[in-house]
Amino acid sequence: MNEPIERAAAELADEPSVLVCAGSGLSAESGVPTFRGDDGMFRDPDIARLTHVQTFASDRKEMMRWYQERREKLDTLQPNPGHLALIELCRTGDYTIATQNVDHLLEAAADEVGYRPPIHHLHGSLLVVRCHKCGNAFEDLSLDLVKLPTCERCGGPLRPGVVWFGESLPADALQKSAEAAERADVCIVVGTSGLVHPAASLPQIADQRGATLIEINPNPTELSDICDIVIRGKSGEVLPALAEKIV
Ligand code: NAD
Numbered sequence: 001m002n003e004p005i006e007r008a009a010a011e012l013a014d015e016p017s018v019l020v021c022a023g024s025g026l027s028a029e030s031g032v033p034t035f036r037g038d039d040g041m042f043r044d045p046d047i048a049r050l051t052h053v054q055t056f057a058s059d060r061k062e063m064m065r066w067y068q069e070r071r072e073k074l075d076t077l078q079p080n081p082g083h084l085a086l087i088e089l090c091r092t093g094d095y096t097i098a099t100q101n102v103d104h105l106l107e108a109a110a111d112e113v114g115y116r117p118p119i120h121h122l123h124g125s126l127l128v129v130r131c132h133k134c135g136n137a138f139e140d141l142s143l144d145l146v147k148l149p150t151c152e153r154c155g156g157p158l159r160p161g162v163v164w165f166g167e168s169l170p171a172d173a174l175q176k177s178a179e180a181a182e183r184a185d186v187c188i189v190v191g192t193s194g195l196v197h198p199a200a201s202l203p204q205i206a207d208q209r210g211a212t213l214i215e216i217n218p219n220p221t222e223l224s225d226i227c228d229i230v231i232r233g234k235s236g237e238v239l240p241a242l243a244e245k246i247v
């Protein structure tokens, strides 16, 4: 009973209300590089520039080349055992997922499992194209952003539907996630460095409301100190082991 995974399973056994805060580590085993992990892209100072809203005005084409490359990879990605086990877990209680990931792998896992919990994309989605001027947004993977397409409605520049540094988070996703944090009995923090706010504030809200915090990450993070149970391991291994004990 002393193993962290056993303690986590005990917390999740009784149909609790759970907020899952997911970061890029959850998709790492699907071959999507993280920003700040061992192979973290943030080691490259260029990436910090390419993910800042100001760059859209100064170097749009270069920025769109980087995003378009990532959009084109989406079709080749598959959910990993961590995504699938997480969705299975969601069936066992009142679960809400707040993800910082801009891929669609949780939705793909939900389709595979045949169950879709509430999934809030705090940082938007790479599948979506949005007008930078009027906000007109639609799912479209075929559009080539490097060709600098414009909005049919207002002529404004089209961009990926993600949140850049220097921008606010989508209000609805943030509000629903914060509500889930406030009512959570348990908060699972998986694959996030806990460095990007306000996403990283959600586990803090849950903590202040008395939730039990469970971290799943191979490395220590900014949030490790406030977590009650820390499971050091990869999400693609830990989540299936955890789900097996509950589902
Ligand atoms: P981050 O890059 O800051 O941190 C990644 C974390 O994942 C690290 O703590 C690392 O130790 C952990 N990790 C690495 N491999 C793991 C594994 N197999 N299992 C569990 N954890 C693992 O990521 P973040 O906290 O999500 O912050 C990042 C920002 O990067 C967000 O704005 C997000 O939108 C963006 N981002 C998204 C994607 C994606 O959509 N898949 C990929 C890269 C970055």
Ligand code: ZN
Pocket: 131, 132, 133, 134, 135, 136, 151, 152, 153, 154, 155, 156
């Ligand atoms: Zn427009």
